[in-house]
Amino acid sequence: MKAGLSALILGALTIFCAPAHAGDAAARRFIGFSPDGKVFAFEQYTTVYDEEAAFSEYVIIDTEKDRFVPGAPVRVFIRDEDDGLDETKARAEAEKKAKPLLEKYNVREPGSYIAGQPSMDLDDIGIYHQDPKPLAKALDVPLPGGRKARLALASHPLGTARCEGYGGRATAGRAKVAGLKLTLSLDGAAPVILQQDKTLPKSRRCAADYGIAEAYLHTAPDGTVTLAVLIEYADNHDYHAGPNRRFLAVTKRLPKP
Numbered sequence: 001m002k003a004g005l006s007a008l009i010l011g012a013l014t015i016f017c018a019p020a021h022a023g024d025a026a027a028r029r030f031i032g033f034s035p036d037g038k039v040f041a042f043e044q045y046t047t048v049y050d051e052e053a054a055f056s057e058y059v060i061i062d063t064e065k066d067r068f069v070p071g072a073p074v075r076v077f078i079r080d081e082d083d084g085l086d087e088t089k090a091r092a093e094a095e096k097k098a099k100p101l102l103e104k105y106n107v108r109e110p111g112s113y114i115a116g117q118p119s120m121d122l123d124d125i126g127i128y129h130q131d132p133k134p135l136a137k138a139l140d141v142p143l144p145g146g147r148k149a150r151l152a153l154a155s156h157p158l159g160t161a162r163c164e165g166y167g168g169r170a171t172a173g174r175a176k177v178a179g180l181k182l183t184l185s186l187d188g189a190a191p192v193i194l195q196q197d198k199t200l201p202k203s204r205r206c207a208a209d210y211g212i213a214e215a216y217l218h219t220a221p222d223g224t225v226t227l228a229v230l231i232e233y234a235d236n237h238d239y240h241a242g243p244n245r246r247f248l249a250v251t252k253r254l255p256k257p
Contacts, residue, residue: 023244024049025120025128028230031058032107033218037226037253038063039105040216043094044247045087046125049240053079054087056094060101063226063251066195069105074098087125111218111228114141118213118232119245128245130234135211141227143186144219147257150185151229155210158197163206165239175236180210182229182250187257194229195250204248206237213247225254 024046031041040063045056060072076094102108117136120129141149155178167173179197186192200207213232219225229250234243 023128023235023238023240023242025125025245026247027123027125028213028247030113030216031102033063033109033111033216033226033228034105034107035109035220036222037109037218037220037224039069039107040218040226040228040249040251041098041102041105041107042230042247042249043091043098045091045094047087048238049127049244051079053077054090056087056091058094058098058101059247059249060098060105060107061228061249061251063228063253066251069101071101072098074101109218111216111226114139114215114217116212116214116230119211122213128234128242130243130245135209135232135234136213137211139212139215139229141215141217143217143254144225145257147187149187149227149254150191151212151215152183152185152191153210153212153231154181155179156181156197158200161200161205161236163236163239166206166236169240173239175206175239176208177206177236178208178210180207180231180233182231184227184252186254194252204233204235204246206235206239207233207246208236208243209234223256227252227254 026044026046029043041060047054055077058074078090119131139151158179160174161177163175166175181196182194183191210233213230216228
């Protein structure tokens, strides 16, 4: 009896004391903007840690409202317990599903890229080896015409949520979760809030921390500049001895000088 109890305790300690960076990491693929900058899109995808599963999600955003366009996001999740699986099939199916929306909004403009400091390579999938340093909380963005912008991000606690895997393998548990506050300062002016979470959406109900991964700018023919900020976050949903890495985007049509 004592030996069995010791083994049970040791197993529990293994779950909760394992390195906290052993979930799965999604990669991202920038897709583009519509010619007028009013729509922005990217894809995130990965194989799911310790399961024969993979997913791909197309995030397509109305940048005037900073909301998904109708019909988005487009997400495909595939499980294959017989032959094994990589992300290729999930990505092909998601691309097929998302194609009508991307064509409808003519999402094809590249914009310009502003590199951030993500926790790991943004093109890597697999095990989430999060950098021990805090996730990046600021990013300077050079704007057309010599203007400057600064993004700043803060995480704030929002209690706990029931997260699958957080109580052990295939067992739900209560995990601390957090919301984000993202602000933008233009040319040294007082910062304005781009997003501030009071509650979390169902898709992000187990988010625990956030960082600025990168940003994109697009200039429309009429001179309107659109900013899209890619946020990486640590997600305790489907926890596997550590959080998973996922992405969201915050967009803003910038006022003209």
